[in-house]
Amino acid sequence: MIRKKLATVWLDGCSGCHMSFLDLDERLIELSAKLDLVYSPLVDNKEFPNDVDIALIEGAVSSEEDLNKIRKIRRQTKILVSFGDCAVTANVPSMRNPFTVQSVFDRAYRETATREPGTPNQLIPRLLEYALPVHEVVPVDLYIPGCPPSADVIYYALTEMLEGRQPALSSRTRFGA
Numbered sequence: 001m002i003r004k005k006l007a008t009v010w011l012d013g014c015s016g017c018h019m020s021f022l023d024l025d026e027r028l029i030e031l032s033a034k035l036d037l038v039y040s041p042l043v044d045n046k047e048f049p050n051d052v053d054i055a056l057i058e059g060a061v062s063s064e065e066d067l068n069k070i071r072k073i074r075r076q077t078k079i080l081v082s083f084g085d086c087a088v089t090a091n092v093p094s095m096r097n098p099f100t101v102q103s104v105f106d107r108a109y110r111e112t113a114t115r116e117p118g119t120p121n122q123l124i125p126r127l128l129e130y131a132l133p134v135h136e137v138v139p140v141d142l143y144i145p146g147c148p149p150s151a152d153v154i155y156y157a158l159t160e161m162l163e164g165r166q167p168a169l170s171s172r173t174r175f176g177a
């Protein structure tokens, strides 16, 4: 059997979707017989590799850094998956969307600062005007909703994709019938 290359990516999310991935527990050992985790916050590789078979994308696209990253990932990935509600709808990160970027920075770094108020001018990513769901930036092949998706749903989706099938997720998520 040809081993598949799996990547997991952390954009603007809380890492809860990755925690749910780790909740696969012993099923991770079973999956490790069929795939290699080639890029992830959980491994050391800092460069997104070529020819990735499946990429699970957690989080919204909120910064220029996210935007550049997801465009590169799309070019180098066969099946790109919006993984969790922040990727699917922008969810929690989009709560800033009614406000300007400047007013968000003022709130975070001046109005509520208890020490040295002032917006940092380095080491923070340049925010986009809006936090965006992944599909508004690049084509998405599969959506796994949930905040976070359950480990059972993640396992089902991965095993179906590993078998070359399109996962039928509508009856397995809260959006299903």
Ligand code: SF4
Pocket: 012, 013, 014, 015, 016, 017, 058, 059, 084, 085, 086, 087, 091, 092, 146, 147, 148, 149
């Ligand atoms: S979907 Fe929920 S668990 Fe996943 S990154 Fe967003 S807030 Fe966190």
